Amino acid sequence: MKCERCKCGSVVKHGFVRRRVGLTRRYLCKKCGYKFIKNDGFKQYRHDSNAITAALDLRAKGLSLADVVDHLDQHHKVKISRKTILDWQRKFGEKLKSFSQTLTPFLGDVFHADEMFFKVRKLWNYYWDCMDYWTKFLVADHVSNIREDKEAVLFLNKIKKESPRLPSEIHTDCSYDYPPAFKKVFPRRRIHVQFPAWKKKFKNNPIERLHNTIKQRYKTFRGFDNIKSSTEFFDFYKVYYNFIRKHTSLGFITPAQAAKIELNLGRNRFKSLIERQWPKPNLIRLFLS
Numbered sequence: 001m002k003c004e005r006c007k008c009g010s011v012v013k014h015g016f017v018r019r020r021v022g023l024t025r026r027y028l029c030k031k032c033g034y035k036f037i038k039n040d041g042f043k044q045y046r047h048d049s050n051a052i053t054a055a056l057d058l059r060a061k062g063l064s065l066a067d068v069v070d071h072l073d074q075h076h077k078v079k080i081s082r083k084t085i086l087d088w089q090r091k092f093g094e095k096l097k098s099f100s101q102t103l104t105p106f107l108g109d110v111f112h113a114d115e116m117f118f119k120v121r122k123l124w125n126y127y128w129d130c131m132d133y134w135t136k137f138l139v140a141d142h143v144s145n146i147r148e149d150k151e152a153v154l155f156l157n158k159i160k161k162e163s164p165r166l167p168s169e170i171h172t173d174c175s176y177d178y179p180p181a182f183k184k185v186f187p188r189r190r191i192h193v194q195f196p197a198w199k200k201k202f203k204n205n206p207i208e209r210l211h212n213t214i215k216q217r218y219k220t221f222r223g224f225d226n227i228k229s230s231t232e233f234f235d236f237y238k239v240y241y242n243f244i245r246k247h248t249s250l251g252f253i254t255p256a257q258a259a260k261i262e263l264n265l266g267r268n269r270f271k272s273l274i275e276r277q278w279p280k281p282n283l284i285r286l287f288l289s
């Protein structure tokens, strides 16, 4: 264990700190005299990590704020406001998003890109997302309030940036925004494949299923207040979708596992993923042969 201030290794146990969540082990750095408790990702929170991660998991599964408040009251014996739950969702969503960006997925050779509508205060907005067909990993997504070339270019650039290796094909439907955007972002590659009856041809395809799930969640959330809160929700849900949720069609593993990001998460996967950021994980990256 290292000192959190001077990073040296001469750290000894130094009693306990009484916190709201219970007694927590304290450490002392013999070199610089710094006293600290271990940062497990929940250090600055007043509530127990099991309660926090139960709330995150239930939110990702589509429970309303009122239902999560009730669950925590009944099963974790804590009274929490709806606002606190939204705060957790936002903060951990942000943290896990930047953590997930340090990991490199090993993806297949064909991606699917699609969009769906969602409402922000009675106005329609667009959620663009791109999935690797092989691992079901969500490679990139984009939120916009209009649908035009410029937004398609931003979206394609995100795909380019997020994929460690470009696929040989990216499938889309026949929207007019795509061809010029593809020419701009991938000028020298014939990567774009359009399917005229794409939705019919790939009935019940994974990206469609994801959109249906998001629409169900969105019903419970009764719409979003603004673009920012919807982006926060999509960031949070993307982490859940890639790293936490086990997919039946993948044989009960997560898309991250299918993409050879092996984090060896424990039983409580949200908690394990949050704790895994300290120290930075030692990643085992195997490659599909």
Ligand SMILES: [Zn+2]
Pocket (backbone or CB within 6 Å): 003, 004, 005, 006, 007, 008, 029, 030, 031, 032, 033, 034
């Ligand atoms: Zn120190």
